[in-house]
Amino acid sequence: MERQIYKSIRGGRQSLLGYLKSVYEARNLVWSFAVRDLKIQYAQTYLGLFWSLVQPLTGLIIFNFFFQRVIHLKLQVPYAVFAFTGIMGWFYFTALVGQAGTSLMNNQALIKKIQFPRLVLPLSKALVGLVEFSISLMLLLIMLLVFGMGISYKIIFLPLVVIANVITGLSVGIWLSALTIRFRDLHHLIPYLIGFGIWLTPVFYPTTMVPEAYKWIYYLHPVANVIALYRWIFIGLPIDALQVACSFGVAVLVFISGLYFFVRNEKFVADYL
C-alpha cells in the first residue's frame, strides 16, 4: 500500500512556480516578520512610529532651504509639496533596497536553524516600509490641505503606484539579498548606491532642469517614474506614458530575474552563511 508522503526532499532545481506556492503558504510569516521588525524598531521609544517621519522631514527642510533660499528655484507648485512627493517615493524605495538587501545577512542565525522560504524575509520588508510610507502619506495629505491644493480623483490610482514602488524596490532588494550572501562586498556598497542614487533621481529637482541629452535615463529609471506618477496624482504634473511603460518594463524584468536568481541560490544560502 502506498502511503502518503507528507514531505519530500530531493536535490536539484526547484521550479519558480512551486517555490512561489511555498511562499504563499508561508504568507503569515511575512506578516509575523513585518510585525517583529516594526516592534523592534520602535520598541521603547517615546515617539514610536513618528520617528519614521524624522528622516523625510529633515530631507524636506534641507531641500526646501537650499532650493528656495539659496537657489531660488521657481515652480508653479509649492516646492515643499513637490519635494515631499519625491522624498516619499524615494524613501520607500531605498528602505526596500537597504532592508530587503540585507535581510538574509541580518537573519543568519535564523536561516541556519529553521527552514522556511527565505523570500519571506525580503518580502516582509515591503510591509514594514508600507507602514512608514503611510505615515508620510498622511503628512502629505495634510500639506495638500494646508497649501489649499485639494485632492484629485486620481488618488484612486494610488494603490497601483504604490505597488509599482514596491516592485521597483524589491526587484533591487531581492537581487542584492541573494548576491550579498556570496559577495559580501555588496554589503558595504548598498549605502553608497543609495546615497549616490538620489542624485540620479528627480527627488528634489524637477526633470525640466535636466538637459535633453540625458533624459533617456528616465526610460530606464523606474523610481523616477514612480515619483512622476505620485506628482501626477497629487500635484497634477504631466507624465510621459511611454517613459512610464518603458521603465516599468525594466522594473518587472529586474524583478522576475531577481526572483529567479533568488530561488536558484536559496538552497545554498545556509551553506554560504
Added chain:
Amino acid sequence: MDAEIMLEVKNVSKGFRLRENRADSFKSMLSQFFSSNKNDVQHFQALTNVSFNLHKGEALGIIGKNGAGKSTLLRILSGISEPDTGEINFYGKVVSILDIGAGFHPELTGRENIYLSASLYKFTRKKIEERFAEIVDFSGIGKFIDEPVKNYSSGMYLRLAFSVITCLDAEIYLIDEVVNVGDANFQMKCKAKIEELIAAGKTLLIASHNMNEISILCNRVILMEYGQVIETGGPDIIQKYMTIALPQFFNFKADEFFHIKDLSESPFDQSRLSINNYGIKDYIVNAEGISTNHPFAVFLDIELKERLNTELRLKFYDATGALIFTCTSWQDDGVRIEETGKYHLEFKIPANLFNTRFYSVELRIVNRDFQTLMFKADKFISLKMSDDNLIPGHIREVTLQGLIKPLIPVVITPY
C-alpha cells in the same frame, strides 16, 4: 521491524567547496575567473550515500565524532541545506529542533516570541492559540509573559523556548544536541520531555556527542564516520564507537589496553620533588581490556629533595570528561609524605569497581602547607576496562549502564 516507516533516507550525499577557496569577494572571484588553474577549488564530501529508515515509535540516535556528518545530515533533513543527490521522504509532520530559541528576539515579549517562533515552525495561528496556555504553563514564566525576553534570566528564556517546541505536536522530531543546554535542572526537564515523547509513540531522531544520553534514550543507533553510516544497531554499538573514537583520544596504540603518559613531556621544577617511576601493576587482562573483576594498583615512586608537606591525588574521569571520583594520599592513618626521602605509593583499586569503559586518570601533586598545586598531568594514565562477564559465553552476559559498576551484593531469600 514491522512498524510503519516514518522517514526514508535514500543515498543522500552532500559536498562543500572549501571556504578558503570560495569566491567570497569580487577580488577572489575575478582572480578565479582569470586563473588558468580551475582545480584549485577544494571539495569536501560531507556525506556519502547515507541511507536509513526510521520506524514509528523509534528513537534513533546518531553518533559519531566531530565532523562525522551528524549536523550536516540533520540540516539536510530539516530542509535548511539541500542534498546534492538522494531522496528523503517523511510520512508524517516533522519538527526539527536544531537550536532552542531559534527565531526568538530579545526585544519581543514572551507572548510575541511564542507566536513568532511557532509560526516559524509552520504552525497556524489557530493552533498556537489552542496550545498557548499549555506553553505558558509548561514554561512556568507566568506573569512575565508580556515582558521582553531580554529581561528574562537565561533559565527562563530556555524554558520558554523549549516549551514552544515541545507543545507543538508533530509525529517526527529531529533533535540536535539541544538537550545539552541550560542548567542541570533544565536538562532533566528536557530529558523528561523527550522520554514523554517516546512514551507517546512519537518518532525521534537525536544526534548527540553524549553517549550516556543516547544509550539511555535511544533504542537504535547509527554510527557515522567520515560522512558515512558505518553501522546501525542497538545501543551496544555505542561501545563500538568508543573503541573507534577513543583510543586516539587516549593516545592508545593498537592492542594496548592502557597508556602511561610520558611525564618528561610536561616538565616541572624537579629541584624539590621528582617522579622517578610510575605505572600500573598487578592487573589481569582479558580479551577486551584490563579485567574489572580483579584488583590492580596505580603506583608512583617519588623523591622529596627537601622537606615538603606533599599530597598526591588521582582523579578518575570517564571518556566524556565527567569526574567520577578522587583518591588521595592524605589518609586517616596519619602516614604523611613530608620528610626528604624516597616514597613508593600504591593506590589499590578494588575489584569490581569499574564498568566496561574507558577511563583516564589525572595526577595532582599539592603542597599541603600552602594548598598550592605543584604539578598536574591529565590523562596521566588511560585505561580500557572490561568486565570478564561480558566476554561472550559467560553466564552473566549483561550490560549494566553507568559510569562505574560496583558489585552490590543482593540477598535473595524466599519469604
